[in-house]
Amino acid sequence: MDTIKSIGIFCKQKPHISQEVLQELVDWLRQRNYQVLMPPDTAAIVQEPSSDGNDDIPGKSDLIIVLGGDGTLLSVARLTENHEVPILAVNLGSLGFLTEVALPELYSTLEKVLKGQSAVEDRMLLRSCLKRHGEVLRSDVSLNDVVINKRDARIVNLEVHVNDQYMTSYRADGLIIATPTGSTAYSLSAGGPIIHPSMNALLLCPICPFTLTNRPIVIPDRAVIQVNLTTQEKVQITLDGQLGYEMTSEETLEVQRGPKPVHLIQAPGKNYYQILRQKLHWGRPAEDRKQ
Amino acid sequence: MDTIKSIGIFCKQKPHISQEVLQELVDWLRQRNYQVLMPPDTAAIVQEPSSDGNDDIPGKSDLIIVLGGDGTLLSVARLTENHEVPILAVNLGSLGFLTEVALPELYSTLEKVLKGQSAVEDRMLLRSCLKRHGEVLRSDVSLNDVVINKRDARIVNLEVHVNDQYMTSYRADGLIIATPTGSTAYSLSAGGPIIHPSMNALLLCPICPFTLTNRPIVIPDRAVIQVNLTTQEKVQITLDGQLGYEMTSEETLEVQRGPKPVHLIQAPGKNYYQILRQKLHWGRPAEDRKQ
Amino acid sequence: MDTIKSIGIFCKQKPHISQEVLQELVDWLRQRNYQVLMPPDTAAIVQEPSSDGNDDIPGKSDLIIVLGGDGTLLSVARLTENHEVPILAVNLGSLGFLTEVALPELYSTLEKVLKGQSAVEDRMLLRSCLKRHGEVLRSDVSLNDVVINKRDARIVNLEVHVNDQYMTSYRADGLIIATPTGSTAYSLSAGGPIIHPSMNALLLCPICPFTLTNRPIVIPDRAVIQVNLTTQEKVQITLDGQLGYEMTSEETLEVQRGPKPVHLIQAPGKNYYQILRQKLHWGRPAEDRKQ
Amino acid sequence: MDTIKSIGIFCKQKPHISQEVLQELVDWLRQRNYQVLMPPDTAAIVQEPSSDGNDDIPGKSDLIIVLGGDGTLLSVARLTENHEVPILAVNLGSLGFLTEVALPELYSTLEKVLKGQSAVEDRMLLRSCLKRHGEVLRSDVSLNDVVINKRDARIVNLEVHVNDQYMTSYRADGLIIATPTGSTAYSLSAGGPIIHPSMNALLLCPICPFTLTNRPIVIPDRAVIQVNLTTQEKVQITLDGQLGYEMTSEETLEVQRGPKPVHLIQAPGKNYYQILRQKLHWGRPAEDRKQ
The missing domain is CATH 2.60.200.30 (Probable inorganic polyphosphate/atp-NAD kinase; domain 2)
Incomplete structure (x- = not known):
């Protein structure tokens, strides 16, 4: 991750959530002089026009932010096959296997990413x-x-x-x-x-x-x-x-x-087994089926 | 369930819970002129002597109350094989497959049982x-x-x-x-x-x-x-x-x-599928593993 | 199974097998003065005309013989819902879960059936x-x-x-x-x-x-x-x-x-567990995966 | 596999099989001037004395031959951890997951091994x-x-x-x-x-x-x-x-x-999927459970 100048954003439209979150993020980034790229669907959420197609953004971005769930990330991941661009995936709802970063952690994580302090995990395609x-x-x-x-x-x-x-x-x-x-x-x-x-x-x-x-x-x-x-x-x-x-x-x-992997930015302080335990409800204390 | 006169109680010793609950229940029953029978282990929780063995109580009781978990019920159920006595099983902790009645529902359920208004479910042995x-x-x-x-x-x-x-x-x-x-x-x-x-x-x-x-x-x-x-x-x-x-x-x-079943008193307003869903965590809304 | 006069036959067309088997069976039955009923598909195998539809035969028959596999039996079973007629299912190939009788056992089994010496098993629909x-x-x-x-x-x-x-x-x-x-x-x-x-x-x-x-x-x-x-x-x-x-x-x-079951004639000398073992390859001696 | 001079043999004692097979193998090897090493158990099968312990043989051998089943191989494999010696595993009974070489293929396979024409597969410990x-x-x-x-x-x-x-x-x-x-x-x-x-x-x-x-x-x-x-x-x-x-x-x-793997000699003309299919009875034609 060299110097980050352009940041692509893909956001899933969710009533009552997306617009506010996305607008705040776009403003935050522009205040810090990052160029923000959004495909038409995402741009429409904040009533902006867009001339960048889904396929163009990975090539023009130094970082991609996905706002949504695992499904949104999956569709973006497939676009990035030929590009080295890292993806920061933020879940708008509940924890995903892939969208590890929760909304409240967005800006603290993003600051680490922009300073080059975050870890990237490769996932094969x-x-x-x-x-x-x-x-x-x-x-x-x-x-x-x-x-x-x-x-x-x-x-x-x-x-x-x-x-x-x-x-x-x-x-x-x-x-x-x-x-x-x-x-x-x-x-x-x-x-x-x-x-x-x-x-x-x-x-x-x-x-x-x-x-x-x-x-x-x-x-x-x-x-x-x-x-x-x-x-x-x-x-x-x-x-x-x-x-x-x-x-x-x-x-x-x-x-x-596939010849090249996807580069996912890891949520600081989380690890794979922790997410597994949470998503699959392992080791909950309430379980006491009598054997 | 004919007229209930004698009530046997089997209670699992759980620190901080059992004594208070059991004492209250024993007092409540005696105030209403029911004879209370307890095996030595249970009687000891409320510092009483007991001359009734585990095996004797089912034959002398018109109703058995189990305070504990599914494990406590299992051990009592095996004692009642040759008796027609119904069992009211109350969980002291989390919901059991067998101990459907929660502590807060104890007295409301018990009143229904004593009035003969409760349903009994037979379970084969x-x-x-x-x-x-x-x-x-x-x-x-x-x-x-x-x-x-x-x-x-x-x-x-x-x-x-x-x-x-x-x-x-x-x-x-x-x-x-x-x-x-x-x-x-x-x-x-x-x-x-x-x-x-x-x-x-x-x-x-x-x-x-x-x-x-x-x-x-x-x-x-x-x-x-x-x-x-x-x-x-x-x-x-x-x-x-x-x-x-x-x-x-x-x-x-x-x-x-076994030739005779066990008679479990059903918790009013609960049914088998409801307990299944709760115990096996079916249909929890939080599940969104992305398929 | 009262006196059997009319026998319906449903046969699956299998190259090199069906015609010979079916012709022999039809001749065998007619020599013994049974009336043979076949739907058009089956009749065509032995170059005979037929005026009985699939749906009519169960009502007109005192016994139904199915020649084929489990699939053929399934389709005939659905036709017999409102009739008491028993079904003798003979597999033309390998043992089925439902078509227990093998071709070499056809006539010996049939003789027992016609003498009223066979057992019938009801299967719910x-x-x-x-x-x-x-x-x-x-x-x-x-x-x-x-x-x-x-x-x-x-x-x-x-x-x-x-x-x-x-x-x-x-x-x-x-x-x-x-x-x-x-x-x-x-x-x-x-x-x-x-x-x-x-x-x-x-x-x-x-x-x-x-x-x-x-x-x-x-x-x-x-x-x-x-x-x-x-x-x-x-x-x-x-x-x-x-x-x-x-x-x-x-x-x-x-x-x-369904209100009425299907009546399957059991192959003499076979039982359910035997068929299970054979179909699911239980207990084969050759198995020695080292544990 | 450099020049092979000493060959260790571990043989499972099986009535009616082991002695004849082992004696023939030992003779065949000695006629070709290979030194044969056997632990006491194996040597006893052909009425020979032995001064080599189980643990010594892997270090003194250029090739190990196992005659037995997967169980015999497992126990020998654990002895070879610190040695580079390859193992030729021959099953005396039915095909094993590990003992791929059948008795009739013993000498043809052995000749290839001794000429250095065989493939070795590493298996982690x-x-x-x-x-x-x-x-x-x-x-x-x-x-x-x-x-x-x-x-x-x-x-x-x-x-x-x-x-x-x-x-x-x-x-x-x-x-x-x-x-x-x-x-x-x-x-x-x-x-x-x-x-x-x-x-x-x-x-x-x-x-x-x-x-x-x-x-x-x-x-x-x-x-x-x-x-x-x-x-x-x-x-x-x-x-x-x-x-x-x-x-x-x-x-x-x-x-x-483990730091070092075991070196298994592969049976010529066999591959892993073939052994899987055979051992797990995949794709047998006789299966026709009606779905």
Whole structure:
């Protein structure tokens, strides 16, 4: 983080909260002579015009501030793939796995960031390519996961290769390919383990697999995962629970680690296990189911 | 519940709580001309002598009041097997699955009970017999479960018959045989389902089974379950997590529904699903893991 | 099973198997002066015409023979709801949970059935009604399950009442409401328990619930279950994995035990636990994962 | 693998198998002028004397051959911690996760090994130290796992720190700390994920945790894990399911990656996913539970 001059802000519109918070932040930054960049959606919250598109801001900013929840951060993270810009994620509501900084800590944290006193944590991204006969039809990044889900069929039949080696076939509702960051999102509901976000790992977690021994599997992040459909059907591909498209049995989905990570600014005084305990309600004292 | 004259009280000794609560309750009852029976442990809390043993009280009482937690209730429930006496269970601390009545509701609930206006819910008990060559070595009741657990071995080998029909063999850490009441106790931690307490069901839940498809199984409560060890070893038998003894490969454990249920007085205005939601923290609004 | 005169046959078309098997069976029955009824699809396999529709046959038959797999049986079972006719289910391929009789045992079993020497097992059905403002839009039966599944949304928000009492809300991929028979079908893949088919039970098994403590729950079969959507969205309702329709947030799905069960003829010499062990590969000797 | 001169052999005594196989192997090696080293147990199988202890052989051998199952390999692996010697593991019975080479492939594989044509795979070990007031009471290695298990108590209360940072507290039957190699052993039965053996990872898998959201967690292998008991009790520590000792609340168990890995010779033409599929019965064609 060299000298910070331009700061991009992405804010989720939340009634009764966003406008006041955002206006105050924009004013605070401009008083200190930082240039503030906002995409049209965010600018509209404080009744400003904007000529910067979502995609342009990461390249023009030395710091990005996200105001919202984990969902807002996920969508911004995907925009920053080719940029080194760090992200400060502030939750407007309850604590997120990714949006560690709470609103009351915004300015104290921001001052540390602007003085270069904050720690940055890298989180790997996934790159997923849809291919037909070797040709790339589309290519996307995601921070949490890429999910293959059944559409109209009762069950889907998937075949998975890892580094061109046959791994296994799944008859299942679908398959989640997750980063360590995504291990606490959808994958956890499907029975997956928690993976520390600093790990170089990919997680394959089948959704309701027919074969009961088809357990979640953690593999090295240098793997290239290829998924094919073995019957004539369509499946739904979803990125971070937000973007989606269809895939047919003519096509192959290729998933691997993205070349560059996202740079998240850590909330001072918080650590991963603390957030885990809080989000998953571990060790609450009130629990006394009698065993 | 015919006319109530004698009331047995079992109280768990908890520093700073029990004495005051118990003294007040005893006074309240005596003022209303009820005979109060307490076992020595409970009587000692209010510095009274007692000539009634634990086992005698259920037969002499028209109502039993339990002050404590689910654990206290479990131990009292086992004493009442051969008696029709209803039990009013009041938790001295946090809400229990079984001790639904909170301390502030004690007297309002008690007044309803004494007027015969309260509802009683029957909960089935388990009877378990340890047999060697057909001879009964010991026989016990339990309200939650009977657990067969490994002792020194890495794994135990169990063979289960239901109504003299071979069911399956388990290689596992152990096996939980639970009532519907016990389905929310140890069994839940071992992966078992929740079973509504009004059901006529027995639950067999293996603990860490080697064969991954050995899933929990719910069977009718008219079943007689027989468990044998198929290798030379010792296992630990535990009743309601409170009483225990050893079993060897010479012996058979026979488990079935007890002939008579326990009669629990329901807290007015509470229902099973409400307690489930509260105890298992369902539907808390704060949960927003981003999927 | 009074005197059997008319026998309905439903056969799944399988290349290289069905025609020969079906022709032999039809000839065998006609030689013994039984009237054979086949729906058009089945009749076409042996190049015969048919004037009996699928729906008519159960009412005209004293016995129904199903040749196929569990899927074929499921579709026939739903037709027989209002009839007392017993079903003999013969698998053309591998052992099914429901199609217990293998092809080589067909005639020996059939002879016992025709002499009235076979045992019949009742299996409960589910009745599900889609209602809007109290009006019944459609009503269906199923033998395994009724499944509510997300369509385009990432997650669905369901609210469940049991006998007009609020049970819980689910944020999940969906919800399976299963009979004991259906407990070994889709529900098992979603983490549900096995329930003995003789039990009077309904199983609610959430699919990938967001709240990790939302475990499968078994309730008495006298319950009326109502499911509503709490957000503006559409879900997919699927019966036995075979029939489907859409439901919106304007509508309520009401599920309860069907008034009459299906009558399955049991394969002589087989029992439920034996089929379980075989289908779930329990106790195979080759397993020696080192613990 | 430089020039191989001395070959250590560890053989499990199995009636009807071991002697013949071992004698043939010893003769084959001596005919080719290799020095054969056997510990007393193994030497006794072929009626030979031995002056080499179990512990001496790894240091004197250029290659170790294990004849037995995964259990035999586990006990040999722990002996080789401080040595670079590669291990060729041959199963005398059914395929193991670790003993990939089958008896019929012994000599063809051995010839490749002796010519230096075989691939070696490193598998990390765990080092576990029992400490009291900073003093090391004992120190062990294990290849699969270190398990903390309850003894007489109904449940144990454990507190876990990672790199001196508080992670969480468990109320559970116990805790498994496993290597990737151990992820397919005991941990799999306790609900843990499969972890590719090449990963630099440690797995913490609680056994029947009281708090249902206490899910298995995968952390980097550079972590130092400290486990303490928070109540007055004794627990059982078990290494690879084979070695054990007691731990009290006075003591701390410290677990981390061992400094050196074990060197396993890979069976030519086999790969990890193939062994997984075979051992866990994935993708068997006979499975057709009707969904």
